[in-house]
Amino acid sequence: MKINLSVWRQENSQSDGSFYNYTIENVQSDLSFLELLDMLNEQLMAKGEIPVEFDHDCREGICGSCGMMVNGQAHGPQKKTAVCQLYMRNFKDGDTVTLEPWRATAFPVIKDLVVDRSAFDRIVAAGGYVSVKTGSAPDANAVLVKKTDADQAFDYATCISCGACVAACPNASASLFTAAKISHLALLAQGNPERKQRVVKMTQQMTAEGFGDCSNHGECQAVCPKGISIDAIAQMRREYIRTKLPFG
Amino acid sequence: MAFSSISNSEKSKPRKSESRKSDHVAPPAEMWQSSIGKKILTGVTGLGLVTFVVIHALGNLTLFFSAPTFNYLAYVIERLRPLLYLVEFSLLGLLLIHIAIGIRLYVGKRSARRIAYTAYESAGAPSRQTLASRTMIFSGLLLGVFLIWHLATFKFGPVYRVPGSTDRDMARLVFETFQQPIYTASYVIVLGFLGLHLRHGFWSALHSLGVATKPSVFMGSDDLGRAISIAIKGLPIAIYFGLLG
Numbered sequence: 001m002k003i004n005l006s007v008w009r010q011e012n013s014q015s016d017g018s019f020y021n022y023t024i025e026n027v028q029s030d031l032s033f034l035e036l037l038d039m040l041n042e043q044l045m046a047k048g049e050i051p052v053e054f055d056h057d058c059r060e061g062i063c064g065s066c067g068m069m070v071n072g073q074a075h076g077p078q079k080k081t082a083v084c085q086l087y088m089r090n091f092k093d094g095d096t097v098t099l100e101p102w103r104a105t106a107f108p109v110i111k112d113l114v115v116d117r118s119a120f121d122r123i124v125a126a127g128g129y130v131s132v133k134t135g136s137a138p139d140a141n142a143v144l145v146k147k148t149d150a151d152q153a154f155d156y157a158t159c160i161s162c163g164a165c166v167a168a169c170p171n172a173s174a175s176l177f178t179a180a181k182i183s184h185l186a187l188l189a190q191g192n193p194e195r196k197q198r199v200v201k202m203t204q205q206m207t208a209e210g211f212g213d214c215s216n217h218g219e220c221q222a223v224c225p226k227g228i229s230i231d232a233i234a235q236m237r238r239e240y241i242r243t244k245l246p247f248g
Numbered sequence: 249m250a251f252s253s254i255s256n257s258e259k260s261k262p263r264k265s266e267s268r269k270s271d272h273v274a275p276p277a278e279m280w281q282s283s284i285g286k287k288i289l290t291g292v293t294g295l296g297l298v299t300f301v302v303i304h305a306l307g308n309l310t311l312f313f314s315a316p317t318f319n320y321l322a323y324v325i326e327r328l329r330p331l332l333y334l335v336e337f338s339l340l341g342l343l344l345i346h347i348a349i350g351i352r353l354y355v356g357k358r359s360a361r362r363i364a365y366t367a368y369e370s371a372g373a374p375s376r377q378t379l380a381s382r383t384m385i386f387s388g389l390l391l392g393v394f395l396i397w398h399l400a401t402f403k404f405g406p407v408y409r410v411p412g413s414t415d416r417d418m419a420r421l422v423f424e425t426f427q428q429p430i431y432t433a434s435y436v437i438v439l440g441f442l443g444l445h446l447r448h449g450f451w452s453a454l455h456s457l458g459v460a461t462k463p464s465v466f467m468g469s470d471d472l473g474r475a476i477s478i479a480i481k482g483l484p485i486a487i488y489f490g491l492l493g
């Protein structure tokens with residue numbers, strides 16, 4: 001099939017960008033979306049033009065490197081899918097697909113579709129860790145965790161930090177990302193010692209990075225490639241309320 | 249986690265994190281600054297305001313019963329003056345906090361995404377994004393303006409007396425007001441926006457307090473918003489079409 005692409009191209013973080021139109025012929029329906037971009041880049045390089053820059057690594061939906069707005073939706077039209085796992089069978093012959101980078105002040109565009117997501121690293125560095133004793137491995141089952149808590153903590157731990165939640169949020173808020181990290185650790189005994197300072201420090205960092213505040217639009221949970229629920233955000237708020245209580 | 253390895257000289261430097269002494273119980277000022285604190289304050293003040301709206305609406309319904317009952321209720325409320333002042337000042341406080349944070353959220357959201365998307369589309373369920381959620385700032389500000397108008401019309405409006413008494417005849421004022429077509433129509437329209445505001449607001453407030461995690465709460469909020477709006481609209485519509493009095 002034939003696919004028309006309208007791609008945001010931007011030289012660097014200082015320059016202004018604009019859309020460029022390209023057409024790719026003979027696209028197989030079992031190609032991944034990133035393979036389509038590979039085809040585009042081969043076409044461009046053959047003509048001596050500069051290829052379109054985009055992030056990717058595993059191409060298996062597990063590393064969180066990839067991500068872009070595909071026709072106005074983070075990671076494209078398929079639910080619970082990173083853009084590397086989006087296949088061309090989701091599109092029709094002659095479709096025009098608009099590609100934009102994640103847009104958030106806290107995620108400056110580096111080039112074309114690549115944004116700098118190191119703000120996420122700094123949020124995690126502010127408190128998304130646990131302190132453990134080093135030395136010999138602890139006994140198995142020394143720390144008991146309820147099955148339901150373990151399952152939920154695991155769901156939150158599946159966050160791949162791709163940034164789709166920020167990209168799709170009308171407020172460019174990083175609440176789902178930050179909440180997934182906080183709530184994951186809040187449910188586990190290992191996360192307990194730093195429990196109170198974690199929620200305060202990570203959310204302070206989130207604000208300091210320039211992310212917007214949450215308006216409970218819940219758009220984030222609809223685009224998360226791992227399907228993380230905004231229950232994580234409710235839990236993050238309970239963690240915050242806990243810091244205000246003299247007990248708890 | 250894998251992030252881009254290309255470094256950007258200016259942006260990749262760690263930004264200064266705000267220095268705050270206390271990690272534990274912090275003063276209310278901390279909540280005013282905190283991203284979550286703001287949501288909690290918005291939620292609590294919003295729930296306080298909606299409680300008042302529901303009580304107010306229930307009070308209005310006494311007019312369906314009879315004009316003297318309605319006037320009697322107004323009289324009793326007048327008699328509770330010191331308490332009335334307390335309630336009025338508390339409501340004003342809740343309202344100002346609610347509005348101030350709402351405006352800050354809106355301004356913050358604008359600066360958090362300076363370049364708008366050329367193409368943007370909601371991904372659909374389980375997104376909670378609705379017309380109501382997207383227009384909170386506008387429906388809210390409209391309600392603020394309406395409130396001033398509403399107080400000017402009724403609370404600070406013309407004072408009629410119940411014949412043969414010194415009591416204020418509020419029922420007559422209400423009847424006269426809602427016999428004017430333009431007034432009644434704009435009133436009903438603005439109350440539609442109240443419904444819209446509450447359809448997202450009620451659920452959102454509960455989520456901000458960390459208690460609403462079930463889809464049923466989201467649905468319930470939608471219904472409650474509509475129900476409150478319809479209950480309040482009932483009175484002006486009934487009066488206008490001569491179904492009362």
Ligand code: FES
Nearest residue numbers: 059063064066084
């Ligand atoms: S490239 Fe690793 S998640 Fe898409």
